[in-house]
Amino acid sequence: MAFVQTPPVLGNQFDQDRVLQSFLRRRVPQDVLASMLPSLARMGARTVGDLGAAAAAAYGEEPELVQWDAWGNRIDAIVVPEAWKLFARAAVEEGLIWTAYERASGEYSRLHQFALVYLFAPSSKVYTCPLAMTDGCARTLEVMAEPALRERVLPRLVSRDPRTAWISGQWMTERAGGSDVGLSETVARETPEGWRLWGTKWFTSAVTADVALTLGRPQEAGPGGRGLALFLVETRDAQGRLNGIEVHRLKDKLGTRMVPTAELTLNGTPAIPVAGLSDGVRNITTMLNITRTWNAVCSVASLRRGIALARDFAGRRFAFGAMLDRKPLHVDTLAEMQAEYEAAFHLTFHAVALLGRAETGVITAEETALLRLLQPLAKLTTGRQAVAGASETLEAFGGAGYIEDTGLPEILRDAQVLSIWEGTTNVLALDVLRALARTEALSVFGGEVRRRAEAAVHETALRGPAATAVAAMEHAERWLAAAGQRGAACVEAGARRFALTLGRTLALALLVDHAAWALAHEGDPRPAAAARRFARAGVDLLWAEDLGAEDAALLASDRTG
Ligand code: MFK
Numbered sequence: 001m002a003f004v005q006t007p008p009v010l011g012n013q014f015d016q017d018r019v020l021q022s023f024l025r026r027r028v029p030q031d032v033l034a035s036m037l038p039s040l041a042r043m044g045a046r047t048v049g050d051l052g053a054a055a056a057a058a059y060g061e062e063p064e065l066v067q068w069d070a071w072g073n074r075i076d077a078i079v080v081p082e083a084w085k086l087f088a089r090a091a092v093e094e095g096l097i098w099t100a101y102e103r104a105s106g107e108y109s110r111l112h113q114f115a116l117v118y119l120f121a122p123s124s125k126v127y128t129c130p131l132a133m134t135d136g137c138a139r140t141l142e143v144m145a146e147p148a149l150r151e152r153v154l155p156r157l158v159s160r161d162p163r164t165a166w167i168s169g170q171w172m173t174e175r176a177g178g179s180d181v182g183l184s185e186t187v188a189r190e191t192p193e194g195w196r197l198w199g200t201k202w203f204t205s206a207v208t209a210d211v212a213l214t215l216g217r218p219q220e221a222g223p224g225g226r227g228l229a230l231f232l233v234e235t236r237d238a239q240g241r242l243n244g245i246e247v248h249r250l251k252d253k254l255g256t257r258m259v260p261t262a263e264l265t266l267n268g269t270p271a272i273p274v275a276g277l278s279d280g281v282r283n284i285t286t287m288l289n290i291t292r293t294w295n296a297v298c299s300v301a302s303l304r305r306g307i308a309l310a311r312d313f314a315g316r317r318f319a320f321g322a323m324l325d326r327k328p329l330h331v332d333t334l335a336e337m338q339a340e341y342e343a344a345f346h347l348t349f350h351a352v353a354l355l356g357r358a359e360t361g362v363i364t365a366e367e368t369a370l371l372r373l374l375q376p377l378a379k380l381t382t383g384r385q386a387v388a389g390a391s392e393t394l395e396a397f398g399g400a401g402y403i404e405d406t407g408l409p410e411i412l413r414d415a416q417v418l419s420i421w422e423g424t425t426n427v428l429a430l431d432v433l434r435a436l437a438r439t440e441a442l443s444v445f446g447g448e449v450r451r452r453a454e455a456a457v458h459e460t461a462l463r464g465p466a467a468t469a470v471a472a473m474e475h476a477e478r479w480l481a482a483a484g485q486r487g488a489a490c491v492e493a494g495a496r497r498f499a500l501t502l503g504r505t506l507a508l509a510l511l512v513d514h515a516a517w518a519l520a521h522e523g524d525p526r527p528a529a530a531a532r533r534f535a536r537a538g539v540d541l542l543w544a545e546d547l548g549a550e551d552a553a554l555l556a557s558d559r560t561g
Pocket of ligand 1: 128129130132133170171172173178179180181182203205224225226279281282283285286288289291292294295298421422423424427431434
């Protein structure tokens with residue numbers, strides 16, 4: 001009989017996730033964890049059950065824009081696949097937003113929510129995008145909206161009833177400014193019926209949303225982000241017609257193909273100011289810090305799904321006289337992937353734990369400074385790991401990884417956006433500098449790295465990686481001081497290497513700390529092995545020299561004449 005390849009098969013993704021389970025056992029009190037377990041086990045089953053099946057069956061299905069009805073009326077209806085509707089229903093039923101706002105688990109509620117999100121994400125065709133924006137909008141309204149607006153909209157955003165639940169968009173990007181949002185050209189005018197917006201939004205994710213947070217510049221307001229105001233738009237009127245919104249076309253994207261992303265024009269769209277009539281950029285960063293956390297969690301989830309598939313397949317695939325999981329070079333590759341994933345997990349879920357503490361009022365001033373730094377660091381560090389990890393996943397399957405209907409190429413296409421949207425690596429590296437400029441965040445950060453590394457002092461196996469983390473931290477501190485002396489251009493040029501070094505260093509320190517705990521309390525040597533491997537993979541990416549002048553020469557025009 002001809003040889004036929006066996007595809008990978010995954011079981012309950014909560015039951016099979018040692019890293020998540022061990023982390024929760026350590027961080028969450030036993031009684032609180034016991035109350036979370038049934039929902040986590042259910043999501044672990046659904047992600048390889050009905051949700052996974054729907055995602056696989058919807059292979060190639062995409063949303064469609066229907067601009068006109070049969071009678072010539074402009075309708076701009078977005079028709080989404082049935083699978084998308086299932087993900088929407090499941091997200092509400094499983095409380096993917098609600099869990100964070102109900103706060104039944106106190107400061108651990110964000111850990112509960114994001115553990116659910118992490119399990120849900122890889123089988124959701126990036127339904128996590130509208131969910132992230134809904135969460136970001138909910139948090140923004142919770143902290144800064146007038147009571148009337150908050151009380152009308154917030155319960156819908158966090159609803160656990162599919163009949164009343166709303167989702168929110170985040171319509172920031174304009175032709176003039178994707179990263180430099182202060183260049184936004186949308187105009188806001190106060191009319192007898194209230195505020196209205198005119199302008200074109202160039203990249204509006206999940207255009208099927210019920211509401212969206214967006215920015216507009218009130219007439220007479222000044223330039224830049226300060227002159228913008230943050231508005232909430234309700235996309236449809238009582239009859240279900242779009243509220244002065246024209247959808248021009250859906251974007252033809254590399255990945256996230258089931259997410260309806262559109263170019264649209266606001267043509268006198270009614271809008272409600274959320275928090276005064278200025279400082280729109282500062283105000284919308286409340287949303288961004290939430291969506292960036294989602295981005296990091298989804299990056300880790302993508303890494304985890306990739307390694308789960310590759311490890312399972314390695315036990316099924318025979319080549320050169322043995323199964324792949326008996327081949328030293330393949331084992332070496334899988335171990336590298338596993339170590340990157342475990343480090344990414346600890347970095348991200350530490351940020352999640354701090355977010356939960358912030359939102360329940362138990363966070364300390366030092367932790368607040370750390371969280372401000374961790375949100376961009378977790379996003380930028382894990383975004384790049386997710387892209388590299390997805391590429392490695394495909395390669396671990398050989399040619400099958402390059403074949404569309406295995407579902408594997410989609411992992412890579414969907415991962416690529418994770419280092420782009422919600423701030424590219426470079427924009428976030430600059431945000432790290434912004435966060436450091438204001439506070440004592442670097443000394444708090446350094447203290448955290450050292451404290452976590454010291455936790456391993458009694459474990460011989462962890463002394464090496466702990467020392468690597470401390471040495472990288474010292475180098476980062478020295479580099480920033482020296483680059484600062486050489487000038488702002490020098491700091492900016494090295495900002496990406498600096499930020500990635502900080503992100504990877506804290507990831508290593510947290511992994512070392514957890515590994516020491518796992519050895520002592522669970523007799524599990526695997527996190528320590530991950531820490532040793534991650535330390536060797538490279539955490540310190542900084543250079544001593546300043547190559548600015550050489551770079552200018554390197555990039556001088558190739559044109560002759
Ligand atoms: C898997 C799920 C993922 C989620 C999917 C969602 C899909 C949605 C798709 C999209 O919408 S992608 C578009 C996302 N766009 C961005 O992420 C924008 C990227 N650009 C930036 O983040 C820039 O850094 C920024 C626009 C914020 C810079 O603008 P400015 O005008 O140069 O900022 P400036 O003057 O430095 O900062 C303005 C204020 O905000 C300052 O405070 P003050 O007014 O008190 O001085 C800053 O300190 C503050 N600020 C800036 N970033 C902050 C922040 N505060 C807290 N946290 C931050 N991150």
